[in-house]
Amino acid sequence: MITDNVLVIVSAVLLITFFLERALELAKNSFDYYTAKNKDYEKWNAGAKEAAANIASKIDNKFGESFNSEQDRINVRDSQLISRDKMNPKILIINASDVRKLQLARYIRLISIFLGIMIMILLDLNLFYVISEISPTSETHPPLLFNTLLRGELGIWLSGVVIGLATDPLHRLAVKINKQFSKTP
Amino acid sequence: MVDHIAFNLFITLMLAILIERIIDTFKHFSEFEKDSGGLKNVIASHRKNISNAKKQAEEIIDLYSTRAQLSPEDLNLQAQVTRKQSKRTNTTTIQKIATATPFELHNKIKVIPIDHLDIDSLRNKLFTQIASIGLGIIFAELLNIRLLSLFFAQPYNSTLQDILFSGFVIGNLSYFVTAMTNFFSGKAITIESDVNSIYAKRSETQPTKTSLKDYDGGHNKESLQTTNLRKSNPIKIVYHHTGLSQPMHIDSICEDLILNNSLTYAYHCIVLPDGGIEYLCRWDRASTDLERCKDETLSIAFHGNFECSSDAGYSNFKGDYGDSTPSITQLKHGGQLIALWCHLYNIPLNPYISILPHFLVEPTYCPGSNFPHEQLFQYIEKYYIDLCNPSERPLVSDFKSKPYIYCKESQ
Numbered sequence: 001m002i003t004d005n006v007l008v009i010v011s012a013v014l015l016i017t018f019f020l021e022r023a024l025e026l027a028k029n030s031f032d033y034y035t036a037k038n039k040d041y042e043k044w045n046a047g048a049k050e051a052a053a054n055i056a057s058k059i060d061n062k063f064g065e066s067f068n069s070e071q072d073r074i075n076v077r078d079s080q081l082i083s084r085d086k087m088n089p090k091i092l093i094i095n096a097s098d099v100r101k102l103q104l105a106r107y108i109r110l111i112s113i114f115l116g117i118m119i120m121i122l123l124d125l126n127l128f129y130v131i132s133e134i135s136p137t138s139e140t141h142p143p144l145l146f147n148t149l150l151r152g153e154l155g156i157w158l159s160g161v162v163i164g165l166a167t168d169p170l171h172r173l174a175v176k177i178n179k180q181f182s183k184t185p
Numbered sequence: 186m187v188d189h190i191a192f193n194l195f196i197t198l199m200l201a202i203l204i205e206r207i208i209d210t211f212k213h214f215s216e217f218e219k220d221s222g223g224l225k226n227v228i229a230s231h232r233k234n235i236s237n238a239k240k241q242a243e244e245i246i247d248l249y250s251t252r253a254q255l256s257p258e259d260l261n262l263q264a265q266v267t268r269k270q271s272k273r274t275n276t277t278t279i280q281k282i283a284t285a286t287p288f289e290l291h292n293k294i295k296v297i298p299i300d301h302l303d304i305d306s307l308r309n310k311l312f313t314q315i316a317s318i319g320l321g322i323i324f325a326e327l328l329n330i331r332l333l334s335l336f337f338a339q340p341y342n343s344t345l346q347d348i349l350f351s352g353f354v355i356g357n358l359s360y361f362v363t364a365m366t367n368f369f370s371g372k373a374i375t376i377e378s379d380v381n382s383i384y385a386k387r388s389e390t391q392p393t394k395t396s397l398k399d400y401d402g403g404h405n406k407e408s409l410q411t412t413n414l415r416k417s418n419p420i421k422i423v424y425h426h427t428g429l430s431q432p433m434h435i436d437s438i439c440e441d442l443i444l445n446n447s448l449t450y451a452y453h454c455i456v457l458p459d460g461g462i463e464y465l466c467r468w469d470r471a472s473t474d475l476e477r478c479k480d481e482t483l484s485i486a487f488h489g490n491f492e493c494s495s496d497a498g499y500s501n502f503k504g505d506y507g508d509s510t511p512s513i514t515q516l517k518h519g520g521q522l523i524a525l526w527c528h529l530y531n532i533p534l535n536p537y538i539s540i541l542p543h544f545l546v547e548p549t550y551c552p553g554s555n556f557p558h559e560q561l562f563q564y565i566e567k568y569y570i571d572l573c574n575p576s577e578r579p580l581v582s583d584f585k586s587k588p589y590i591y592c593k594e595s596q
Binding site: 008011012015018019022023025026029030032033035036037041044045048049052055056082092093094095096097100123125174 | 190194294295296297298299300302303304307308310311314315318332333336337350353354357360361
């Protein structure tokens, strides 16, 4: 019986996560289409220029001319934005589309957490409560945290956060599967 | 309960497969309609490419126009001054050019702006997703699939909320079904490995490379004695890419480049990725690639396929044809040969005017969207200046005295 319940809960959570991930993908596609239709690129180009200026000033102020030290000191986010020119590796490049992608990914993560919480409130679903109910130790040694703090509103909110955060790995998996095996690029 | 859920999920999956098939069939028909208006699309796409290329060319011509009018001695002097200046300010020529473009360099960082998003593919993507969801909702209503009530019991039964949720999930599952169908068919992977194995076998017997000095008239030089005559010496140089796979054996490349079973080749020579030069056609004879201006041009092709836009035919966007950009050695040796031609035939050093890419002559993608034009022009300029030095003059003199260089009328 416990196995059945776990299976149902896991399926339900996966289903909601899948719903959320696809809904956000639909929203992103709509936004991309809107941007392309209105040729609304200037904001992102300006953002890229600003990022380039920031990173350039970091490099100039702290690291002098040394090629390796640039690589060492710029932070992870900067490294995600920067690539090197294929023909002349000494030239650093920032692609405005990468800046856009990173910025959107950040917004999407926040929105997914928010929507996750909203869905959990609407469904009145508390994952931690369910776990505490179906846990084999619940009758003999009820887990304190699950039986007290997480049984109420906080549990629902945290469940939303969990669902919201789970959309990102699911999205990455979906994109990877589709890219890997797609007939057309 | 689990059986009930499993049964419903199975139905959901079947519906997703059905929707995937419906959408796929629809795509087939829309592509068919698109193909039937193919010629118009191709012409429109070529026109668009040419106008883009012209725009780029005009920008670069502005940068080079002042330098292009200078004599070799002035260029030499200018290069010396530039070298001294660049030592002082520690900036390279590329950076200087980039600073002059509308998107400025921030010290060492170049910004590549977004100038367009592929609106057609975005529209298709959005339409596919919305259509799938629409179909999903219809099927959910018709077959009474209620996923919310299935998992979370009564409150959502038969509500609009539940129908929309179930339809949305069914419709979007088709995205994964498409990926899985592709995975099980596995066509893309098989084809790629076949192509690679064929080219790997061919490349095993690649001959040793020839250098700039080895020019002796190229292939079929005797047979061309009375054909493909030029009226005067060439006044322009057109550069191409071969559009072929890089590991191909040189014999296969030559076979591919003989046009209409004639004795002449499409290009005067090919520069291979390792810097080797294969001379195909006599320089005093016209090659066959450009029908309109073949009498007045010399053609050089960089071996490889450097076109990376997905909408072009024979594009290298997946890297199936090898590297998507020419190698540095290839560019250097190509630049050296073009500089030599400029000296031999007094062709002015005017990028995009007297030395121009194929796409400025004919509606084509050649030499590809990934071709580094500016870098090639830098090498040409460098070697042109080098050939002005007394130490390098004998090379030009040697070539001037070789056969198969100048056409008879001009000698």
